[in-house]
Amino acid sequence: MARTALPHDAKAGPTKPEVRSVTLGKLELDDGDHFVEVGSCTGAVTIEAARRAGRVTALERKPERLEATRKNLAANGVEAVELIEGEAPEALPDDADALFLGGSRNYVGVLDHAVETGVDRVVMNVSRLEVAGDAVRAFRERDLFEEVVQLQVSTGYELAGATSFDSDNPVYVIAGGAT
Template structure:
């Protein structure tokens, strides 16, 4: 199995991806947006959970796009379009993405605008990862305005590490997982 090529800020830790994707509720055949894809690791895990996804991986940084391209090739991710640029612009019109079922947002610059566009594209479920408290507040407020706010989960993971032949735990940075669901 290939190692994932990393970039600054990614890959997202596997435990955070696991909780995020469990909240997202992907189904086979969904159209999935990985907004601020970094390394593409969330898309790679998403395609292990649901079959026949159509993936749109978006990032504004060249190094992230290159890493995603390499990782998708190494992990044999199919049906994926990698899009370069500001997410709120790329989600603005019907081209290249006309509708979305589920979105994971790991890149939170312009989060209010991104959420608006995802709702316009009929996303039934949106999960945002945030580490800054200001981003968490902005995300909750935007989701409430759009009538999609569901919950926030604060996840703090500690990982085992060897010490003097025994085992201690080292904390990872806590992450807030903000969940939005289309009201039915």
């Protein structure tokens, strides 16, 4: 698979490549799917989803972040993505097969929308422990919950002629979907 280039900053960190791999694996996208990302930011997840899904929609409420998504899509040669500037859940399409929440803003409303519209696969990434616990409860209360995975990624770097590691904050990947 092609590497994802993110030359345009969105004033927020992109989902790390290792986390994107697990996230996309949980979403199990194929060319018949309509994938929707809530909070596209840099577009990192949207770019990789566009390489797998037949139809892709990226929703972002901040115009400057949507522009970063647009520029990063172009930098990766990804064209067929619908970009929506708007707030979730109001601006969400009703025909998503797979939905990714990269942040926790309005996630309860997004989960309600997923239940109402029958989204098959929902994945949410969370970095704060308290939010992760609340989100797992919200998934369970809506009969969406399948699993939560905690990822701890460490990246090697050279130190005095040997390899040492810098660790990233843990990320909780919450996965499920409407049954």
